[in-house]
Amino acid sequence: MSQTLAHSAGQADASRKIFAGPRLKRLRRERQITQARMAEELNVSPSYLNLMERNQRPITVQVLIRLTDVYGVDPRDFLSVEAEQSLGEMDQILADPLFREVPIPRAEMQDAAEHAPAMLSALVRLYRAYSAAREAGEAGAFTGLDPDRAEPVLTDNPIDRVRAILNEARNHFPEIEAAAETFAADLALTGHELFYGLSEYLRAHHNIRVRPLPLEVMGDRLRWYDHHRRQLMISEVMDQPGRTFQAAYQLGLVKFGGLLDEIAGRLETSDETSRRLLRVTLANYFAGALMMPYGRFHDAAELLGYDIDVLAARFGASIEQVAHRLTTLSRPTLRGIPFFMVRVDMAGNVSKRFSSGRFPFAHSGGTCPLWNVHAAFSDPGRILTQIIELTDGSQWFSIARTVRRSVTPWGAIEPRFAIGLGCEIKYARRLIYAKGHDLETVDATPVGVNCRLCDRQACPQRSAPPALRHLRVDENMRNVSPITFNEL
Secondary structure, three states: OHHHHHHHHHHHOOOOOOOOHHHHHHHHHHOOOOHHHHHHHHOOOHHHHHHHHOOOOOOOHHHHHHHHHHHOOOHHHHOOHHHHHHHHHHHHHHOOHHHOOOOOOHHHHHHHHHHOHHHHHHHHHHHHHHHHHHHHHHHHHHHOOOOOOOOOOOOOOHHHHHHHHHHHOOOOOHHHHHHHHHHHHHHHOOOOOHHHHHHHHHHHHHOOEEEEEOHHHHOOOOEEEEOOOOEEEEEOOOOHHHHHHHHHHHHHHHHOHHHHHHHHHHHOOOOHHHHHHHHHHHHHHHHHHHHOOHHHHHHHHHHOOOOHHHHHHHHOOOHHHHHHHHOOOEEOOEEOOOOEEEEEOOOOOEEEEEEOOOOOOOOOOOOOOOOOOOHHHHOOOOOEEEEEEOOOOOEEEEEEEEEOOOOOOOOOOOOOEEEEEEEEHHHHHHOHHHOOOOOOOOOOEEOOOOHHHOOOOOOOOOOOOOOOOOEEOOOOOOOOOOOEEOOO
């Protein structure tokens, strides 16, 4: 298995040498071993290991194989994903007008991303705290609050903080995976349908009764756990995958609450609100892992070409649950395609974003209108495919589809969402959706992360100039794009 993974990694990056010295050095320090010992275990000389750690020699495929065999890491961990993610974060931060007068060369950012990732992570968190304080101040101006009465607390927005934690973990939590997979295997031995099996287990082992209740009782609540009466109440408007998910979520809290607390406390040590939100997020993660156990789900996904409709039918899950689950397949010895996923509403607001790879999500603002995730609303229920190219030249294969969360009673506002699920173009051949696409001579749609972070000229959909470009006003000419700007 490790040789296969290393060979595929070598093939994928045959066109460039792999320089990942800082990542190699961090691995050695994390394992608390000397250069001499690591060199012996990798079958290289200490002097050559020293050169690799200083990026004076590339990491060979043979060394990648040994890293996999000896330390259980995946070769793709050394393909500059972390550095690229850090660069993406810094690109967005430096797009703030605050930094317009202090341009930082790309080469310096690259050096910092490779050699000082912890420092960049600290700077990213500081900027997010600054942004949260700025937003709080703007909100206070709209609500008529006296800005002199109190100073804003410089802290991350809890939602942004949890998203950052998921990103740092590549949306993969091995301890939760192991617990969910073991429990799912034990539960399968009973022969019961999953929702019934979960309900019976909660009743027998935790004295919790699961009750689907009518709309007039539940009102706006889809799920409600009554601690005193030991009842998990689920609204009748939830479909079967939703009901199963809620029962699995409750099981995660009551049976594996200690594990969730330990992970949340380890990953978020300072802010209580963020830690509680992270605990809820991890319980949701457990629910998805229980409904779609890692090994079985991974094997089915590979066999079916990642057909999300068939996967949903096979595992009794919703399309959105399957799409989310696909972003978690990062087990070093059994990796899936590194997907990203976003969920947007009709106004382009992003309410979910997950990635096991390096897709450069925007931390604010909407998404590019040229991306077909927006077109999905015009063709509900149908899967749309598209190859997109970002401004850095990277190409991605994307599918988009509308999703429904539950039944909407007559007269109520129906929430409408679309999901975008995608991967780098080099993985597209493994997707059933790529059939019919010419992946050799790709005709990609040029998109940006969003308008403020995109410097493409002549875009007819542009709604704002790039943050680091100066607006150009010419009363004698009208271009395809209503907004023009100067080149750097």
